[in-house]
Amino acid sequence: MPAPGAAHAAASGGGDPSGWLADCVHCGFCLPACPTYILDSAEPDSPRGRIQLIGQILDSGTVSPVQAGHLDNCLGCLACLPACPSGVRYDRLIEHARERVEEEHPRPWRERAQRALVFALFPHPRRLRLVRPLLWLYQRRLSGLVSRFLPAAVREMAALAPEVTGLTWTPVAETVPAAQPRRAVVGLVAGCVQRVFFPGVNQATAEVLAAEGCEVRTPAAQGCCGALSAHAGRLEEARRFARDLIGTFESAGVDVVVVNAAGCGAAIKEYGHLLADDPAWAARATRFAAKVRDAAEWLVEIGPRAARVPVGLSVAYQDACHLRNGQGVIAQPRALLSGIPGLDLREVAEPGVCCGSAGIYNLLQPGTASRLGHRKAEHVRETGAEVLATANPGCAMQIRQALRDSGSEVRVMHVMELLALSIRG
Ligand code: SF4
Numbered sequence: 001m002p003a004p005g006a007a008h009a010a011a012s013g014g015g016d017p018s019g020w021l022a023d024c025v026h027c028g029f030c031l032p033a034c035p036t037y038i039l040d041s042a043e044p045d046s047p048r049g050r051i052q053l054i055g056q057i058l059d060s061g062t063v064s065p066v067q068a069g070h071l072d073n074c075l076g077c078l079a080c081l082p083a084c085p086s087g088v089r090y091d092r093l094i095e096h097a098r099e100r101v102e103e104e105h106p107r108p109w110r111e112r113a114q115r116a117l118v119f120a121l122f123p124h125p126r127r128l129r130l131v132r133p134l135l136w137l138y139q140r141r142l143s144g145l146v147s148r149f150l151p152a153a154v155r156e157m158a159a160l161a162p163e164v165t166g167l168t169w170t171p172v173a174e175t176v177p178a179a180q181p182r183r184a185v186v187g188l189v190a191g192c193v194q195r196v197f198f199p200g201v202n203q204a205t206a207e208v209l210a211a212e213g214c215e216v217r218t219p220a221a222q223g224c225c226g227a228l229s230a231h232a233g234r235l236e237e238a239r240r241f242a243r244d245l246i247g248t249f250e251s252a253g254v255d256v257v258v259v260n261a262a263g264c265g266a267a268i269k270e271y272g273h274l275l276a277d278d279p280a281w282a283a284r285a286t287r288f289a290a291k292v293r294d295a296a297e298w299l300v301e302i303g304p305r306a307a308r309v310p311v312g313l314s315v316a317y318q319d320a321c322h323l324r325n326g327q328g329v330i331a332q333p334r335a336l337l338s339g340i341p342g343l344d345l346r347e348v349a350e351p352g353v354c355c356g357s358a359g360i361y362n363l364l365q366p367g368t369a370s371r372l373g374h375r376k377a378e379h380v381r382e383t384g385a386e387v388l389a390t391a392n393p394g395c396a397m398q399i400r401q402a403l404r405d406s407g408s409e410v411r412v413m414h415v416m417e418l419l420a421l422s423i424r425g
């Protein structure tokens with residue numbers, strides 16, 4: 001299935017927000033797909049309502065606190081993209097509108113402090129590395145003692161964090177040779193949260209790619225892809241990250257760039273649009289974006305060669321929004337999981353409804369995020385599966401916490417970890 005972005009480009013009116021606005025015929029087909037509308041049935045919290053608000057903001061040149069609130073409440077899950085028969089580029093509209101909100105809307109100091117903390121930390125893997133031992137200590141010794149003295153924002157971050165199993169970890173090697181006749185040289189995007197808190201996912205991805213005949217290059221110098229910044233309307237910051245990442249992978253001399261975090265993949269595939277107005281980078285960004293594949297997408301494209309051994313687990317697969325709606329990668333993870341002998345693959349109800357993670361949404365809008373997280377956890381429990389498979393670190397953290405809250409012992413794994421388990425034998 002082609003990425004929704006490709007199908008929508010023709011209808012978008014180029015790079016012009018008023019063109020994207022004009023594409024909306026107010027039919028309302030997108031409403032039942034929108035998680036915030038599903039929760040509260042409020043028009044201003046639907047895609048159609050938000051498009052109207054964005055039009056008002058563009059016309060007036062100002063952003064009221066009420067308008068900012070409804071736009072902040074949008075998950076950016078993009079479920080409205082495939083639901084829209086008119087090809088409205090809501091993804092680009094909301095990104096543009098959020099940039100205006102950041103410029104025009106004076107946020108209360110608490111919000112500003114929380115956002116400053118989030119953006120001083122999450123897109124910086126070196127800083128996240130320093131947090132890891134603190135989190136390890138907090139999870140083992142200090143949570144009961146210091147929790148009540150921490151600001152709410154820090155407590156929420158700590159509650160969502162995955163369990164840190166050791167003070168140190170082994171990053172994936174910069175070069176992993178192909179384990180059989182080489183079919184391609186592949187660059188691996190390590191992610192920020194992924195490389196520090198889920199190093200096993202990167203190890204598993206490199207292992208699977210190597211087993212399938214790919215030489216894997218993971219440049220240690222790579223930084224953030226800019227996904228979180230773009231998602232929050234910090235577009236200049238996102239552009240700086242994008243230029244750095246393109247330069248790093250161009251120097252690595254790879255045929256294809258593979259991403260195992262859905263949010264990062266969706267953002268990198270949009271680099272051509274992000275840097276379209278930069279004459280020095282537009283063509284490079286478009287060429288680079290064309291080389292980018294989600295890990296499951298790439299593995300299905302090259303076809304399996306490595307032998308699989310049975311994995312006797314029941315596994316529910318949950319689509320990450322930025323894989324399903326942002327990249328149109330729906331069949332490939334299911335095909336890979338179905339190809340593991342002995343694995344009993346189950347579907348989760350409401351697969352297109354966001355779990356509430358949505359980048360940093362669960363930190364900034366914890367109320368709505370928690371309602372969606374618990375709704376998702378309930379659907380996962382209904383499957384009776386032993387494992388939940390997903391392809392995004394944010395979804396893994398969010399659903400794991402919601403499952404834990406409901407007393408469930410369902411284990412959360414990345415699709416690549418299950419594949420590695422089968423290939424490793
Ligand atoms: S965004 Fe699309 S589906 Fe939603 S109201 Fe506008 S035209 Fe209809």
Ligand code: SF4
Nearest residue numbers: 034074075077078080
């Ligand atoms: S991105 Fe998601 S939350 Fe936002 S309007 Fe679209 S469907 Fe609703």
